[in-house]
Amino acid sequence: MNAKAKFALALAILSLAVGAGVALLAVGVWSSVSPGDQAVLTRVLREQAALVATGGLLLLAGLGALVALFFKLYVAAPRRLATETRLIASANPDHRLEVRGPGEVRELAVAVNELADRYRSARSDVEGQIAAARADLERERNRLAALMSELTLAVLVCNVEGRILLYNAAARQLLDRPVGLVGLGRSVFGIVDRSLIAHALACVRDSSAASHPAMTARGDKLLRVQIAPVAAEGGELAGFVLTLDDMTRRAEISERRDALLRALTEGTRASLASIRAAVESMLDYPEMESEQRRRFVEIIREEATGLGAQVERAMSESSGYLHDQWLLADMLDRELLTALGRSLDGEAGVRASIDEPGDERWLRVDSFALVRAVTHLAGRLHAERGVDEIGLAVRGVGRHAELDLRWLGAPLDAETLRSWTEQPLGPGGRGAASTLKEVVERHGGELWCRQDEAGRGAYVRLLLPLAEVVPGPPPVNPAVPDESRPEFYDFDLFGAAEHAPAWDERRLDELAYTIFDTETTGLSPSEGDEIISIGAIRIVNGRLLRQETFEQLVDPRRGVSAASQRVHGISPELLRGQPTIEEVLPAFARFASDTVLVGHNVAFDMRFLQLKEAQTGVRLTQPVLDTLLLSAVVHPDHEEHSLEAMAARLGVSVIGRHTALGDAILTGEIFLKLLRLLGAQGVVTLRDAREAARRTYQARVSNSLYARG
Numbered sequence: 001m002n003a004k005a006k007f008a009l010a011l012a013i014l015s016l017a018v019g020a021g022v023a024l025l026a027v028g029v030w031s032s033v034s035p036g037d038q039a040v041l042t043r044v045l046r047e048q049a050a051l052v053a054t055g056g057l058l059l060l061a062g063l064g065a066l067v068a069l070f071f072k073l074y075v076a077a078p079r080r081l082a083t084e085t086r087l088i089a090s091a092n093p094d095h096r097l098e099v100r101g102p103g104e105v106r107e108l109a110v111a112v113n114e115l116a117d118r119y120r121s122a123r124s125d126v127e128g129q130i131a132a133a134r135a136d137l138e139r140e141r142n143r144l145a146a147l148m149s150e151l152t153l154a155v156l157v158c159n160v161e162g163r164i165l166l167y168n169a170a171a172r173q174l175l176d177r178p179v180g181l182v183g184l185g186r187s188v189f190g191i192v193d194r195s196l197i198a199h200a201l202a203c204v205r206d207s208s209a210a211s212h213p214a215m216t217a218r219g220d221k222l223l224r225v226q227i228a229p230v231a232a233e234g235g236e237l238a239g240f241v242l243t244l245d246d247m248t249r250r251a252e253i254s255e256r257r258d259a260l261l262r263a264l265t266e267g268t269r270a271s272l273a274s275i276r277a278a279v280e281s282m283l284d285y286p287e288m289e290s291e292q293r294r295r296f297v298e299i300i301r302e303e304a305t306g307l308g309a310q311v312e313r314a315m316s317e318s319s320g321y322l323h324d325q326w327l328l329a330d331m332l333d334r335e336l337l338t339a340l341g342r343s344l345d346g347e348a349g350v351r352a353s354i355d356e357p358g359d360e361r362w363l364r365v366d367s368f369a370l371v372r373a374v375t376h377l378a379g380r381l382h383a384e385r386g387v388d389e390i391g392l393a394v395r396g397v398g399r400h401a402e403l404d405l406r407w408l409g410a411p412l413d414a415e416t417l418r419s420w421t422e423q424p425l426g427p428g429g430r431g432a433a434s435t436l437k438e439v440v441e442r443h444g445g446e447l448w449c450r451q452d453e454a455g456r457g458a459y460v461r462l463l464l465p466l467a468e469v470v471p472g473p474p475p476v477n478p479a480v481p482d483e484s485r486p487e488f489y490d491f492d493l494f495g496a497a498e499h500a501p502a503w504d505e506r507r508l509d510e511l512a513y514t515i516f517d518t519e520t521t522g523l524s525p526s527e528g529d530e531i532i533s534i535g536a537i538r539i540v541n542g543r544l545l546r547q548e549t550f551e552q553l554v555d556p557r558r559g560v561s562a563a564s565q566r567v568h569g570i571s572p573e574l575l576r577g578q579p580t581i582e583e584v585l586p587a588f589a590r591f592a593s594d595t596v597l598v599g600h601n602v603a604f605d606m607r608f609l610q611l612k613e614a615q616t617g618v619r620l621t622q623p624v625l626d627t628l629l630l631s632a633v634v635h636p637d638h639e640e641h642s643l644e645a646m647a648a649r650l651g652v653s654v655i656g657r658h659t660a661l662g663d664a665i666l667t668g669e670i671f672l673k674l675l676r677l678l679g680a681q682g683v684v685t686l687r688d689a690r691e692a693a694r695r696t697y698q699a700r701v702s703n704s705l706y707a708r709g
Helices: 003-032 035-047 049-090 103-150 169-175 194-205 248-284 290-318 333-348 367-385 414-421 436-442 482-488 491-495 562-568 581-592 602-610 627-634 643-650 660-680 686-695 697-706
Strands: 154-159 164-167 212-218 221-231 237-246 329-332 351-354 362-365 389-397 400-408 447-451 457-465 513-520 531-540 543-553 596-599 624-626
Touching: 003 035, 003 049, 035 049, 049 103, 049 627, 049 660, 154 169, 169 237, 194 212, 194 221, 194 237, 221 248, 248 290, 329 333, 333 351, 333 362, 333 367, 333 389, 362 457, 367 400, 367 414, 367 436, 367 457, 414 436, 414 447, 513 562, 513 581, 513 602, 513 660, 531 581, 531 660, 543 581, 543 660, 596 602, 596 660, 602 624, 624 627, 624 686, 627 643, 627 660, 627 686, 643 660, 660 686
Parallel strands: 351 389, 513 596, 596 624
Antiparallel strands: 154 164, 154 237, 212 221, 221 237, 329 362, 389 400, 400 457, 447 457, 513 531, 531 543
């Protein structure tokens, strides 16, 4: 029974009691007097009826005032103390009771405040001990999170239900298109097919391998997925780890390489057949006429020339991807020349002069192996040909770069150069090329020696691949600074319930929430006002995930009222060129999928969204909670339930108000505090919360706003 009903009941009981006493007194007096006095008394009462009635009303008013005063001092005040005491115990230990009212109530308030001081002190001690106990674990988690963030491979860790427990920035960059698919607590099966994961886990279970690779397609990307199970105590499957690598470019290279090999094979077969036929004819008929022999020779020359040109084209086309190995990396040409010059001077005993390249170009080289190989070549020139100075130069030719080593003197003959390229380079470590020939092949290049154009010297020319500039995906803007990395993980979800009961039967602390807010052109959705901004943040496992946010301006295709601009500060210029509601609302629906929607005075926002259902095809059907109504549930004796008032009561800092995301974050922080107070009142499940909110006065007022129409 609420306070007003109790007051009315108490007043009614007291009035009946007083009325009964007056009636009994009147009956006693009436029966004790003579009939003559009864007639006189009757006449007096009849003549003074108005005075008697007025006296009765005054008596009732006096009784009502006494009851109201008593109720205020000894009923309402204790109720308020009880409510605020629960607030101290559950949500805001810094809150203190106001000392007012009668002496007994003031003493109680002082006693509660003293107890609150001791509670806060004890709580601080316990929190300190807990923080110390968790410090090592947090450091390990932070190290893991930092390591994950640096990995170039996309990594997802999931529980046995497929809910994402951990992900890194690479995963979001690779997979989070459209926005909202990658996030703590979200299902991985929206990203990777469930049957593929089940197949891989079955393969691991049936073999001794620790993981199983698989391929899948996602949009225009081809992904290689490595799946490894995570075992719990007792060997039960607790979850699995996915690493994903974008194989699209490598697949394209493989396809182009295969096509090139096919073209080269088919193209050379006819030329070789012609050459072979010409040679066999000349061998079989040595006495053939000179003119006929000349035509056969001409055929051989033309076919050989064509064959050479074809091989050159194949080499040119293939250099960019035939040797796309992990050892090759991009390097500026001038940096390579500097490294070569330093090595020639220091190890080969040869003075190196460098021709500074005019244009800057990127090479794709195994720099370590290349420097060793060129140094080896220079050392041989110095030891066997007496070369003391070598000029180094790089120039670009088509898709290649030509690295020249020039010296004064005779060129090397083919046999000498071949023998030098096959000599061992010495120890170089794992993965290092053992000969100059292997270095050349690793780069898909070619090596030859010629006399220079002026005839005064010679050069060795090495063909190297140029780096191909491939546009990558747009960078991901971190939503939070680095210090928030630990929030990328949530291992507590390993213990999440396997079953998925109906929304209403689930505990409030088990549910995931999307806290959202909108900014609009005005306050009248039915009169054409539009949404101009949507901001949202998620709560999973009782934590506000500050790195999982949604914030988007919306082009309303109409003006913004001056009154609204003064509130949110969004001008029409800021909205020009932004996506429309038809693009933004589906993205928001994906972000909010599988979560309970939460907002403050959310009927206003829901009305705007409902009016866009037909236009966008997006209908948000999940449950909705309103912090305004929940505040009325936990604080029924407070009349103020604005965000600012709630934040002050609950000890939440108000920052970033009147932006959609700022209000959503503030509402989320308040909602987490309200969940504790609801639990203290026995409001445990979503059904409890919805029914409790519905019973509040604010709910009855707002019902019309939720109604569709």
